[in-house]
Amino acid sequence: MTEVETTGAWLSREDLDNARDRLPMLYVHAVPVRCDDKGVVTHIGLLMRADGDGTIGQEVVGGRVLYHEKIRDALVRHLESDLGPMALPRIPLSPQPFTVAEFFPTPGVTPFHDPRQHAVSLAFVVAVMGDCRPQQDALDLSWVTPQEAATLAATGELGGSHGVLVRQALAHVGYPV
Amino acid sequence: MTEVETTGAWLSREDLDNARDRLPMLYVHAVPVRCDDKGVVTHIGLLMRADGDGTIGQEVVGGRVLYHEKIRDALVRHLESDLGPMALPRIPLSPQPFTVAEFFPTPGVTPFHDPRQHAVSLAFVVAVMGDCRPQQDALDLSWVTPQEAATLAATGELGGSHGVLVRQALAHVGYPV
Amino acid sequence: MTEVETTGAWLSREDLDNARDRLPMLYVHAVPVRCDDKGVVTHIGLLMRADGDGTIGQEVVGGRVLYHEKIRDALVRHLESDLGPMALPRIPLSPQPFTVAEFFPTPGVTPFHDPRQHAVSLAFVVAVMGDCRPQQDALDLSWVTPQEAATLAATGELGGSHGVLVRQALAHVGYPV
Amino acid sequence: MTEVETTGAWLSREDLDNARDRLPMLYVHAVPVRCDDKGVVTHIGLLMRADGDGTIGQEVVGGRVLYHEKIRDALVRHLESDLGPMALPRIPLSPQPFTVAEFFPTPGVTPFHDPRQHAVSLAFVVAVMGDCRPQQDALDLSWVTPQEAATLAATGELGGSHGVLVRQALAHVGYPV
Numbered sequence: 002m003t004e005v006e007t008t009g010a011w012l013s014r015e016d017l018d019n020a021r022d023r024l025p026m027l028y029v030h031a032v033p034v035r036c037d038d039k040g041v042v043t044h045i046g047l048l049m050r051a052d053g054d055g056t057i058g059q060e061v062v063g064g065r066v067l068y069h070e071k072i073r074d075a076l077v078r079h080l081e082s083d084l085g086p087m088a089l090p091r092i093p094l095s096p097q098p099f100t101v102a103e104f105f106p107t108p109g110v111t112p113f114h115d116p117r118q119h120a121v122s123l124a125f126v127v128a129v130m131g132d133c134r135p136q137q138d139a140l141d142l143s144w145v146t147p148q149e150a151a152t153l154a155a156t157g158e159l160g161g162s163h164g165v166l167v168r169q170a171l172a173h174v175g176y177p178v
Numbered sequence: 179m180t181e182v183e184t185t186g187a188w189l190s191r192e193d194l195d196n197a198r199d200r201l202p203m204l205y206v207h208a209v210p211v212r213c214d215d216k217g218v219v220t221h222i223g224l225l226m227r228a229d230g231d232g233t234i235g236q237e238v239v240g241g242r243v244l245y246h247e248k249i250r251d252a253l254v255r256h257l258e259s260d261l262g263p264m265a266l267p268r269i270p271l272s273p274q275p276f277t278v279a280e281f282f283p284t285p286g287v288t289p290f291h292d293p294r295q296h297a298v299s300l301a302f303v304v305a306v307m308g309d310c311r312p313q314q315d316a317l318d319l320s321w322v323t324p325q326e327a328a329t330l331a332a333t334g335e336l337g338g339s340h341g342v343l344v345r346q347a348l349a350h351v352g353y354p355v
Numbered sequence: 356m357t358e359v360e361t362t363g364a365w366l367s368r369e370d371l372d373n374a375r376d377r378l379p380m381l382y383v384h385a386v387p388v389r390c391d392d393k394g395v396v397t398h399i400g401l402l403m404r405a406d407g408d409g410t411i412g413q414e415v416v417g418g419r420v421l422y423h424e425k426i427r428d429a430l431v432r433h434l435e436s437d438l439g440p441m442a443l444p445r446i447p448l449s450p451q452p453f454t455v456a457e458f459f460p461t462p463g464v465t466p467f468h469d470p471r472q473h474a475v476s477l478a479f480v481v482a483v484m485g486d487c488r489p490q491q492d493a494l495d496l497s498w499v500t501p502q503e504a505a506t507l508a509a510t511g512e513l514g515g516s517h518g519v520l521v522r523q524a525l526a527h528v529g530y531p532v
Numbered sequence: 533m534t535e536v537e538t539t540g541a542w543l544s545r546e547d548l549d550n551a552r553d554r555l556p557m558l559y560v561h562a563v564p565v566r567c568d569d570k571g572v573v574t575h576i577g578l579l580m581r582a583d584g585d586g587t588i589g590q591e592v593v594g595g596r597v598l599y600h601e602k603i604r605d606a607l608v609r610h611l612e613s614d615l616g617p618m619a620l621p622r623i624p625l626s627p628q629p630f631t632v633a634e635f636f637p638t639p640g641v642t643p644f645h646d647p648r649q650h651a652v653s654l655a656f657v658v659a660v661m662g663d664c665r666p667q668q669d670a671l672d673l674s675w676v677t678p679q680e681a682a683t684l685a686a687t688g689e690l691g692g693s694h695g696v697l698v699r700q701a702l703a704h705v706g707y708p709v
Contacts, residue, residue, distance in 0.1 A: 024380070027378075039250040040250055073218065094351045095276065095303070096454055105423065172709060173704075175643070178696075201551055248641070274628065274632065277529065287602070298597065355522050388625065393623050394625050448571050448573060449657070449704050
């Protein structure tokens with residue numbers, strides 16, 4: 002999860018760090034997909050990102066929801082921030098997420114882990130129709146087939162929590178995980 | 179519900195009528211909507227249709243699923259059949275419908291009624307991006323705001339079952355029905 | 356929304372007030388229902404509560420999610436806190452809420468309003484099988500039929516945001532709102 | 533999928549076979565689970581059944597929806613028929629299935645295959661609280677952990693289509709498939 006939004010956000014870094022020790026943070030995640038004209042998912046978009054400690058992992062789009070920001074606006078902001086301004090995402094019509102991912106700072110409490118904080122994420126599958134270019138701290142963006150994504154997630158190349166999210170997204174769109 | 183698909187379908191009219199007395203028929207319905215680039219529904223598309231008995235009512239898109247036809251293909255076919263070939267519908271990524279509408283031939287068993295048959299319909303909200311023109315037996319297509327649709331459905335101008343479907347769809351996309 | 360959980364919580368009242376001005380708060384809401392053995396909702400449970408300013412309104416169960424608390428645990432805690440320890444709630448099997456209610460401190464931004472804060476709530480319909488007694492700051496608990504709940508919500512006796520939540524819940528369980 | 537319901541049903545075997553060649557059949561499936569008092573799935577119930585050709589496979593509960601039968605009633609009937617009259621299933625409150633499984637007579641069209649027919653199934657996860665005993669043509673009922681179910685499904689002991697259904701159900705309840 003990236004923190005590109007902290008510059009110019011409503012909280013200083015110190016205050017945010019303080020709140021992170023005391024409150025669950027609200028996040029959104031979007032599994033970016035390409036689909037055909039019948040809504041069949043043909044590709045999953047994976048971002049390659051370097052974490053703070055230098056390890057490189059594959060992730061989906063996501064980040065924090067800001068104070069007084071709507072879920073839809075947060076989704077648009079993070080998709081644009083990660084995939085560029087020409088991605089043309091189709092933001093879901095319903096606020097119902099396909100799942101809620103609970104990232105705990107303690108490993109093993111749930112299938113999702115974030116050493117920095119307790120983050121609760123509303124997860125959506127989002128079709129993107131335009132031209133995507135990795136932005137900010139993303140090193141690369143690759144489009145893989147559902148089969149490749151499922152394999153990557155099972156073998157661990159697609160990092161723990163995000164691998165789970167991708168496989169749950171694949172199940173939701175009807176793919177045989 | 180229209181029966182435009184029976185010409186050239188797998189069943190003769192007689193056989194279909196016979197099956198309708200003995201088996202639940204599988205249907206799909208699509209509530210066609212316009213949305214902004216954040217996925218907020220701005221308009222609902224309503225088809226004006228003359229029923230067999232000459233009464234005119236407002237309906238959403240829908241019809242039967244054929245033998246060996248996928249749900250996605252049935253959605254595409256009925257959207258094209260009712261809204262024309264340039265409607266550019268965004269077929270949902272997930273097979274999960276927002277509701278299942280059970281139309282019973284006996285009124286009052288469920289909120290949905292179809293005097294001709296027992297039809298079970300998978301209902302989806304479908305954004306259409308292109309140019310829509312009523313086809314076949316639809317007399318007119320009108321785009322109304324969510325507020326107008328909710329009012330039409332409550333006052334009965336938007337016929338019973340389809341009014342319920344529209345209001346349940348509005349609730350699903352977050353509108354305060 | 357009640358704040359029974361602040362006693363013994365991880366944040367002082369001052370720190371919580373401070374965070375409320377800067378971050379979206381994560382909430383859960385549960386629409387408590389009675390159902391028959393086929394899962395048909397027969398009654399909705401409404402809590403009568405006095406707000407800080409002395410006005411009395413009807414509400415559903417809900418409250419804040421604490422740091423390092425799972426969504427399921429927060430649901431259990433608030434159901435027990437509002438309905439008593441013998442309510443025997445059937446916590447949903449899936450983390451997928453039927454909707455996400457975005458309460459904004461500014462009225463009119465969304466259908467949900469909370470003057471104290473920006474709260475994002477995961478909303479569930481929860482069947483309760485046991486003996487329910489209003490607890491804490493709830494003055495009364497009444498069980499009304501879906502028809503009565505829909506009417507209460509439309510006429511305004513069931514306060515704004517919670518009325519919307521109840522009607523969206525009714526739509527989700529198949530009731531003709 | 534069992535056909536225990538054909539005795540006394542509305543269609544003769546011949547008529548049903550005839551319709552099966554021409555129309556999609558409407559089915560329901562229920563993945564039976566045990567859960568704790570926080571709604572966490574602890575076990576999945578798998579039925580061992582001998583198919584017509586003598587091969588033995590593991591399956592979940594399911595079967596056809598009859599003419600003029602509600603989805604809820606079909607779920608109750610098949611759960612009772614497969615698990616016995618004391619299973620005490622908690623039928624879902626919402627008609628929204630977690631997925632729709634399209635069984636095609638031609639293998640490979642979808643992840644679901646039924647050589648006898650084109651069947652479209654509304655799939656639900658159903659907690660059962662009572663005493664379950666395999667009935668009718670089920671040879672055995674075994675309760676396995678989510679981990680065991682996921683492994684069985686991946687290794688093929690839990691037959692193709694039903695294995696996919698179980699894994700999609702596990703993903704829906706938040707399990708890391």
